[in-house]
Amino acid sequence: MNKGNGIVPGSFRDPSGFLFTEGGVLYRQVNRQYRDNYDALVESGLLEQLTGEGFLVRHDVADIPAPVPETAYLVIRPERVPFISYPYEWSFSQLKDAALATLRVQNAALERGLVLKDASAYNIQFAGGRPVLIDTLSFEAYEEGRPWVAYRQFCQHFLAPLALAALADIRLMQLLRVYIDGVPLDLAAALLPFRSRLRFGLLTHLHLHARSEKHYEVKSVDAMEIRGVTRNALLGLIGSLEKTVTKLRWKAAGTEWAEYYEETNYSSDAMERKKSLVSDYLGRVKPGVVWDLGANTGVFSRIAAEGGALTVSMDNDPACVERNYLDSLECGYGNILPLLVDLANPSPGTGWRNREREPLLSRGPADVALALALVHHLAISNNVPFTKLAGFFSDLCRHLVIEFVPKSDSQVRRLLLSREDVFGEYDREHFEAAFEERFALEAKDEIPGTGRTLYLMRKKEE
Amino acid sequence: MRQRILNGVGRSFLLALSVFRLTSVAYIGAGTGSLIIQVVLASMLGAAVVTRIYWQRIKEFFSRNKEEDSAHGE
Incomplete structure (x- = not known):
């Protein structure tokens, strides 16, 4: 999302107008050549109908000078979408x-x-x-x-x-x-x-x-x-x-993680404890925007959403994202946005000059990132060292709720079954040391009966 | 053979339907082949829409007559 001043890089193909930001507010210049069509949209009643039905974003006519006055008919201020996705x-x-x-x-x-x-x-x-x-x-x-x-x-x-x-x-x-x-x-x-x-x-x-x-x-x-x-x-x-x-239909089943919660060895007590800890941590920060990374079907995203945060709920399994979207719709979680994201290869900047579609990390930072049952996937399946992980998280959030999963955990053992264990430094001490360089520890709790630890961290000022 | 049919269909639609020039600006390329298949498909699908509308009217006409007959009968 463009937060400074100037023309939005992806807005140039249509000669009818373009988007620009000023003082952090998003505007759209409507060009004179589009005048008749804009007037028809308003006078036909279509604008009122579609905005009323929620199919078209609302806008006001803005009383500010147009950035390119020689082609301008008027400037409008569209309601801003909370998170741009592709x-x-x-x-x-x-x-x-x-x-x-x-x-x-x-x-x-x-x-x-x-x-x-x-x-x-x-x-x-x-x-x-x-x-x-x-x-x-x-x-x-x-x-x-x-x-x-x-x-x-x-x-x-x-x-x-x-x-x-x-x-x-x-x-x-x-x-x-x-x-x-x-x-x-x-x-x-x-x-x-x-x-x-x-x-x-x-x-x-x-x-x-x-x-x-x-x-x-x-x-x-x-x-x-x-x-x-x-x-x-x-x-x-x-x-x-x-x-x-x-x-056209696609059934979300049979992929790796969609059945995760049914198959996991988490006891219901441990799960409840983890949920209450996450809820407690989020309550301390009171975030406006949460990114739930490796969200699976969105169980923890719902905790964030219930606290009022816009929750971008990311997973790299299409079945999880599909179930998350359909369940969120059915249960009325309008502030959860499930997205398909591979954190080991997040969406890049694409299009003209790599600037038409923004990379994922430019669309942050989030007030809080949730990284629950995630670190072992990035560190072991993707060979990302803890120091690089800490750097990555510090790029995308101000606060971090992160779960450390030890080698003794059955999920980590499963990951190590099919490969040689070259992760001598994969332990809690190295994890904490790497993250301490970028984050200040605010809370740390064991999740009883799991061997796992949950942390609340605040990004250190650079 | 198929090529010839496509050519023929496209050409006859072009000849029959080139009536007036565009007045508004299309900023995306619509693609010639895409426009031609659209004209062919839309004509077929439009005919189905019109048939449905008239069929509905015919059904309504007869059911109205039937209602009137039964009302008179009472």
Whole structure:
């Protein structure tokens, strides 16, 4: 998130306007060329309808000078989304809900004589647990007969990765991290199994779509002249996309950690004690933003969320993130944002000049990071020395709640079963010494019957 | 053969449907092949929408008549 002053680096593609920050407040300049469309959005009642239904981020007109006055129509101040996340960090259902929200917005727009001029998954963010369109400038007046210019983008950003996840492999959603404008349709078509062709929606919107793209790749046709999509035809197309997306399903089961709590050897007493300690530590700090690292299905994220913190709940298992998202929705935890993050390889800065999409660590620091039952995975499975771990945590949080898991623990023994034990310094003394360099100890408690220790630490001023 | 069909379908849609030029600015590339398949699909799916609407009206017409008949009968 850009906290200083200036134009937001990822906001440059659309000539309708751009985002900028001033005094830590986020604004959007609306350019004169977008004036008629902005006025239509307001006057048609679409703005009021979509913000009222929670599908579009709210904004006020701001009374500040425009940063580029020669092109400016006005400046608006959008409500800030609490945490920016990207489609390659979402679970299957998050991307699916974002896709359906986009189509819902498109339908609502059509009813009022407007249309979405883009369908980028990056225009959707999660706020209060729900997908919200954050780009107020995504609408334009609908012209009878004109095809939907964002159809391909919708298929690349949403339909292709969802189909790949549902019918091929959930890990293929990570292609979004490589392809910033969505998964190329020919690649999706090549990776999808044959049975995907037996579904009308996938046969047409992906396979035939990819083939048509290939066929017309080198033909000189003036695409801007193409007409012939009546309003009813467009509604039929959107309806078909909606049905195709709705039918795509992925069941979160069978991966490594989704059954963790069922299988772990934690006794219920020890678990209760750990929960009360975490709750007590969080109560002392009263954080606004918590990052739960290695959150599994979000048991401890809920403790943070119940204390009122916006809780970004990260795990590298797609099944855990999926269950966390669905359970949080069902139980009304709107302030939990589950995300798919591999801490050994967190989201990098991507896109133009590596600055269009922010790296994970630039989106912090969190007031508190929870690192529960995590250290042994990073230290042993990923060979990260304690000193590097302490440095990593000090980059991303102001307070740290961290659990040390000793070598005698069955979970650590399990990790060491398949490899040579080259971790001579993996013990509590070395752990404490490494972390003391970066953090001041505020509390330390044994978790009875587990051999594990919980710490509350505060980052030392540099 | 399939190529020829695709060519033919695309060309006939282009000829029949090139009515007027764009007035608004599309800042993302829509892709020619993508637009053409969209026109083909949307026409099919739109026809289904229209058929559904008329079918609904026909059903409503007959069920209304039936209701009126039974009301008269009482």
